[in-house]
Amino acid sequence: MLGGLVTAFSLAAYGAGATDPAKVVGPNVCAECHKQEAEAWKDTHHFKTFRDMPRRPKANEIAARMGIARIRSEGLCLTCHYTVQAKENQKLPIAGISCESCHSAGESWIKIHSGFSGKTEKTETKAEKDARLTLATSKGMIRPSSLYQIAKNCFGCHVVPQEDLVNKGGHPAGSDFELVSWSQGEVRHNTWHSKGRQNVPANAARRRMLYLVGLGVELETGLRAVGRATARKLYAFEMAMRVDRARKQLIAAAQAVPNVPEIARMVEFAHSAGLKLNNERSLTAAADSVSKLLASISEKYDGSTMAGLDSLIPGPDKFKGKAREASAVD
Ligand code: HEC
Numbered sequence: 241m242l243g244g245l246v247t248a249f250s251l252a253a254y255g256a257g258a259t260d261p262a263k264v265v266g267p268n269v270c271a272e273c274h275k276q277e278a279e280a281w282k283d284t285h286h287f288k289t290f291r292d293m294p295r296r297p298k299a300n301e302i303a304a305r306m307g308i309a310r311i312r313s314e315g316l317c318l319t320c321h322y323t324v325q326a327k328e329n330q331k332l333p334i335a336g337i338s339c340e341s342c343h344s345a346g347e348s349w350i351k352i353h354s355g356f357s358g359k360t361e362k363t364e365t366k367a368e369k370d371a372r373l374t375l376a377t378s379k380g381m382i383r384p385s386s387l388y389q390i391a392k393n394c395f396g397c398h399v400v401p402q403e404d405l406v407n408k409g410g411h412p413a414g415s416d417f418e419l420v421s422w423s424q425g426e427v428r429h430n431t432w433h434s435k436g437r438q439n440v441p442a443n444a445a446r447r448r449m450l451y452l453v454g455l456g457v458e459l460e461t462g463l464r465a466v467g468r469a470t471a472r473k474l475y476a477f478e479m480a481m482r483v484d485r486a487r488k489q490l491i492a493a494a495q496a497v498p499n500v501p502e503i504a505r506m507v508e509f510a511h512s513a514g515l516k517l518n519n520e521r522s523l524t525a526a527a528d529s530v531s532k533l534l535a536s537i538s539e540k541y542d543g544s545t546m547a548g549l550d551s552l553i554p555g556p557d558k559f560k561g562k563a564r565e566a567s568a569v570d
């Protein structure tokens with residue numbers, strides 16, 4: 241298994257969407273109960289990248305420029321293109337971007353979240369259910385309701401906040417990402433609570449929250465990314481442009497829903513630090529302030545009072561890929 245031995249894998253170094261390999265159970269375990277969600281996942285780029293990415297000529301060019309001989313056995317590419325599991329002192333890529341890349345590594349919460357407090361779905365009380373889900377969350381589970389954390393994961397990978405990878409490796413400087421359109425197409429797998437009857441699209445209120453929190457996390461991630469910029473090259477320009485674009489979109493959002501004063505405050509924080517090289521300390525401070533506001537926005541609001549945003553939110557014609565149709569569970 242030498243070929244699969246992961247060297248130099250470090251969460252801290254990259255800080256992208258990576259999840260703790262020692263606690264990863266793998267998508268097959270989730271699929272034992274979540275059959276439909278797993279089927280939907282198998283139609284996505286997230287699933288296919290496991291096999292496809294290393295075969296692309298561009299991948300080998302990027303890897304070569306980064307001094308990486310084996311894409312699947314060295315840390316850098318694994319953090320964003322793979323799910324890595326640690327077993328018997330080895331860290332192996334076991335899938336592409338999978339359940340735990342977004343919902344977090346399952347080992348500490350998998351039994352809790354599905355256990356109905358030792359009862360059955362019917363006999364568990366409401367209080368027990370709430371306590372169970374609170375406990376699962378405290379053990380790291382990222383539920384769909386934890387919008388801010390979900391979004392942090394998406395942007396942690398999709399912004400590509402790594403100067404060398406972009407400037408030296410020639411890797412794309414992130415995706416043209418927007419949370420509503422990118423989550424409601426091929427990625428959508430809301431088939432659980434409908435018991436497989438429907439792959440339920442986010443409703444209007446939730447779309448507003450996805451849109452707003454998505455823009456905020458774009459801003460936060462972008463500010464941190466500019467903070468890491470040391471060279472007047474492509475990476476610094478691209479990341480600064482991201483911040484600038486997110487700021488403008490947030491200004492429009494603040495005007496559209498003046499009843500949400502936190503949005504204008506986010507924009508103020510974003511203007512408090514200069515978008516320039518070697519300015520990590522103040523850019524990080526600005527990002528931290530944005531982060532606090534986002535956490536409180538996602539606690540305090542549910543989108544119902546934000547109809548003003550509707551005209552700004554991309555519609556179904558902009559969804560990335562096609563959502564899988566639900567089919568009755570067998
Ligand atoms: C033994 C069966 C089982 C396994 C294995 C399982 N789940 Fe679940 N999952 C459930 C059940 C049951 C629920 C519904 C719990 C409820 O009603 O509160 C659920 C709910 C969920 C939810 C929705 C929670 C919400 O707030 O709506 C997510 C997300 C989820 N599981 C993710 C996963 C992931 C990721 C894995 C693998 C790491 C996994 N599950 C493995 C049974 C399972």
Ligand code: HEC
Nearest residue numbers: 256296298299302303306316317320397398400401414415
């Ligand atoms: C910080 C996360 C991150 C890291 C680290 C990363 N990638 Fe990517 N990669 C992405 C994302 C996100 C995309 C999709 C970009 C888009 O939306 O087009 C991507 C796309 C690609 C593509 C398709 C590019 C194209 O123009 O079609 C290749 C090839 C690729 N990555 C190779 C690599 C290799 C090789 C490594 C390791 C040296 C690596 N990536 C490391 C996030 C990452």
Ligand code: HEC
Nearest residue numbers: 270274277278281337338339342384430431432433434442
């Ligand atoms: C790219 C990130 C991502 C991946 C990969 C992912 N999920 Fe999710 N999951 C989400 C998001 C985001 C939502 C909420 C979507 C929404 O509100 O429209 C969600 C919702 C869910 C739900 C609730 C569905 C419902 O009916 O409301 C379950 C259960 C779930 N995921 C399980 C899984 C399982 C199992 C896998 C792997 C087979 C998986 N997820 C892979 C991001 C992801």
Ligand code: HEC
Nearest residue numbers: 257285289293319320321337341393394397422423427560
């Ligand atoms: C662990 C890193 C990671 C996380 C977390 C992640 N993505 Fe991705 N995503 C990628 C990479 C890498 C690709 C490109 C895969 C390829 O084509 O090889 C990608 C591709 C996609 C695509 C397909 C884009 C296309 O070219 O059509 C969509 C849509 C997408 N991601 C949405 C999301 C959403 C929504 C979330 C959060 C709910 C999310 N992603 C979270 C890494 C990630």
